[in-house]
Each structure stands twice: as structure tokens, then as C-alpha cells.
Amino acid sequence: MPTTYVRVIGPDGKLTPPVVVSKVIKTEEEWKKILTPEQFRVTRGSGTEPAFCGGLLKNKEDGYYLCVDCNLPLFQSNAKFESGTGWPSFFQPAAPENVREKSDLSHGMVRTEILCPRCDAHLGHIFEDGPKPTGLRYCLNSEALRFVANDKLKDFAEKVPSQSKVEEAVFAGGCFWCTEAVFEQLDGVYDVVSGYAGGDASTANYPAVCTGTTGHAESVKIVYDPARISFEKLLKVHFATHDPTSLNRQGADVGTQYRSAIFYASDQQKQLAEALIADLTAAKAYKKPIVTTLEPLKGFYPAEAHHQNYVCRNPNQGYIESVALPKVEKVREKFKELLKPQAAATP
Ligand SMILES: [Zn+2]
Numbered sequence: 001m002p003t004t005y006v007r008v009i010g011p012d013g014k015l016t017p018p019v020v021v022s023k024v025i026k027t028e029e030e031w032k033k034i035l036t037p038e039q040f041r042v043t044r045g046s047g048t049e050p051a052f053c054g055g056l057l058k059n060k061e062d063g064y065y066l067c068v069d070c071n072l073p074l075f076q077s078n079a080k081f082e083s084g085t086g087w088p089s090f091f092q093p094a095a096p097e098n099v100r101e102k103s104d105l106s107h108g109m110v111r112t113e114i115l116c117p118r119c120d121a122h123l124g125h126i127f128e129d130g131p132k133p134t135g136l137r138y139c140l141n142s143e144a145l146r147f148v149a150n151d152k153l154k155d156f157a158e159k160v161p162s163q164s165k166v167e168e169a170v171f172a173g174g175c176f177w178c179t180e181a182v183f184e185q186l187d188g189v190y191d192v193v194s195g196y197a198g199g200d201a202s203t204a205n206y207p208a209v210c211t212g213t214t215g216h217a218e219s220v221k222i223v224y225d226p227a228r229i230s231f232e233k234l235l236k237v238h239f240a241t242h243d244p245t246s247l248n249r250q251g252a253d254v255g256t257q258y259r260s261a262i263f264y265a266s267d268q269q270k271q272l273a274e275a276l277i278a279d280l281t282a283a284k285a286y287k288k289p290i291v292t293t294l295e296p297l298k299g300f301y302p303a304e305a306h307h308q309n310y311v312c313r314n315p316n317q318g319y320i321e322s323v324a325l326p327k328v329e330k331v332r333e334k335f336k337e338l339l340k341p342q343a344a345a346t347p
Pocket of ligand 1: 119
């Protein structure tokens with residue numbers, strides 16, 4: 001049974017911490033039975049409703065917007081804004097785990113499609129012309145959403161599965177856009193967040209980190225299911241997709257913020273990293289010595305919204321084409337058996 005990693009509505013009517021849940025999978029016939037023809041056309045057929053026609057465009061009530069197909073909470077009223085486009089617009093999702101992004105190259109444009117991570121319903125698209133603080137505009141179809149006022153949320157509470165065991169790994173290997181894209185490909189990886197590790201909360205922002213004086217490295221936090229992919233496998237992918245012999249630099253990106261590092265959260269993670277480095281050194285896997293630092297994880301600070309899923313959103317940008325996509329290709333070639341089914345299938 002495929003699973004995903006999301007926040008659901010708990011018994012108190014509030015969002016739970018991220019939990020592993022089964023994906024909602026139905027046949028076309030089953031969806032047709034529970035959806036209106038327009039809901040089916042939009043969410044199961046990647047349709048778009050006509051502008052200025054959706055029932056939720058003008059809604060100003062306080063509450064949550066749930067996936068109309070599976071009731072996953074997607075957006076909250078406090079992030080809704082009037083974009084003038086004719087579709088309900090939000091500047092951020094209710095939780096980063098609850099919206100999945102995917103490159104959409106249809107209609108001769110590069111756009112980023114947004115999907116429900118639990119049932120794969122098509123929701124809309126995301127654009128980079130939104131208001132502060134994220135600068136993003138999540139452009140939704142009303143037909144894909146079910147609005148539920150705050151006092152009615154308890155009616156949509158779900159039993160939180162107890163055996164939702166996930167683990168986290170924090171790696172640095174140069175530009176986080178590229179590192180994030182590498183790990184997003186792997187089966188058993190629920191979420192990859194770009195961010196900063198190695199420094200303090202007060203300097204965990206892009207302009208400060210760019211100075212190279214904060215102690216932070218551009219890092220990724222990988223949330224994964226240890227039953228499906230091990231920490232060792234993640235380490236192997238990491239060492240195969242960046243240059244661990246390059247001190248404080250990856251290619252043209254220079255500075256301590258681009259250092260190669262493993263931020264270990266436990267002694268076990270530290271020992272596994274030490275063992276792999278010893279193996280690679282003994283096997284003379286690289287011409288030069290490995291300079292990857294092993295540092296205790298003191299905190300991980302997610303980066304600004306426009307740095308998340310950057311490769312997916314900007315596949316045609318020069319830097320992404322020349323630096324990130326070759327890394328993604330490398331993972332697809334070298335670690336075929338570790339890929340998510342959909343990553344293996346896309347060209
Ligand atoms: Zn859904």
C-alpha cells in the first residue's frame with residue numbers, strides 16, 4: 001500500500017504533526033460516484049474552471065480548504081488573498097507537507113502543477129508573483145476545494161495512525177536547490193526541505209548565509225521511511241552526487257556555506273557516516289582525500305519559500321540546467337532501483 005507524509009485534522013480540530021498515512025487510490029468509476037462531473041473533470045482530469053466562476057473565489061470566512069476528493073486540509077483562510085486573477089489564491093499551503101509540486105510542461109509553458117499528496121488530485125498551479133512573506137501565488141480551482149469553517153473542523157477529524165515512524169537526515173553538499181532535487185527522486189523519501197544548518201537561528205536567512213560567515217551550510221532535511229530506504233543508502237547517494245573532496249566549494253559556488261557536511265542527529269548516524277567515509281577512502285574512490293565534515297545537528301532552519309522545490313519550478317533556468325539537472329540524471333542512472341515509480345517513469 002503506497003503511503004505519504006502529511007498533516008491531517010486531529011480530534012481537537014487542529015492539524016496534527018506530520019504522519020504517515022495510506023494514499024487514497026480509487027478507480028475512475030469510483031471517483032465518478034463521489035464527485036460531481038465538474039469536480040471530476042478538474043481534479044482527476046487536470047482541468048481548469050473558468051475564471052471568476054468558482055464558488056470559493058470571494059469566500060472570506062475563517063477556516064480550512066480541504067481537498068474535495070479526500071478531505072486533506074490544503075489551505076487556511078489566513079493565507080488567502082485577492083489576486084484579481086479570477087481564481088482563489090493563497091500565498092502558502094496550510095502545511096508544507098500537504099501540497100505536492102510537479103513540473104507541468106503542457107500548453108507550451110513551464111508551470112508548476114500542485115497536487116494533493118494523498119490522492120493525487122489536480123488542484124491548480126503555483127506562480128512566483130504572490131505577496132509577502134512568501135512571494136508565491138497558489139492558484140486554485142474552487143472545484144478542487146471543500147471549505148470548512150473552524151467550528152466544523154472536528155467533523156473532519158481523522159484517526160492518527162500510531163505506527164508512523166519516519167526519520168530525518170540533514171546533509172550539505174553545495175547549493176541546496178540541487179541537493180533537494182536529488183533526494184526528491186528516491187522512493188521512501190517523503191519530504192526534502194531546503195534550509196540552513198550549522199549556525200544560529202538569528203542568521204538562518206539567505207542574505208546572511210551568503211556572506212559565508214554565519215557557520216551555516218546550505219543543507220537539506222530529508223524525511224524518510226527507514227523501512228524503505230536506509231540512512232546508509234542516503235549517504236551513498238549523497239557521496240555520489242556531490243564532490244566530497246572539494247573544500248568549502250562545489251563547482252562555481254565558493255564559501256563555507258557550500259561545504260560538504262553530514263549533520264548527524266545520533267551516534268548511530270555519526271558512526272555510519274564515519275564507516276562509509278573509511279570505506280570510500282580505503283577503496284580509493286576519489287583522487288583526493290574526503291573533506292566532508294561530520295557535525296552534530298543543533299538545529300535545522302527551513303529556507304525561504306521561494307527556495308523550496310526550486311528545480312521543479314525553474315527547470316529551464318541556466319544554472320539549473322547546467323548544475324542541478326545533471327545531478328538528477330546521475331541519480332536516475334546510478335540508483336535506478338531506489339527511485340520513486342513516477343521518477344523512474346518520467347524522461
Ligand atoms: Zn486529496
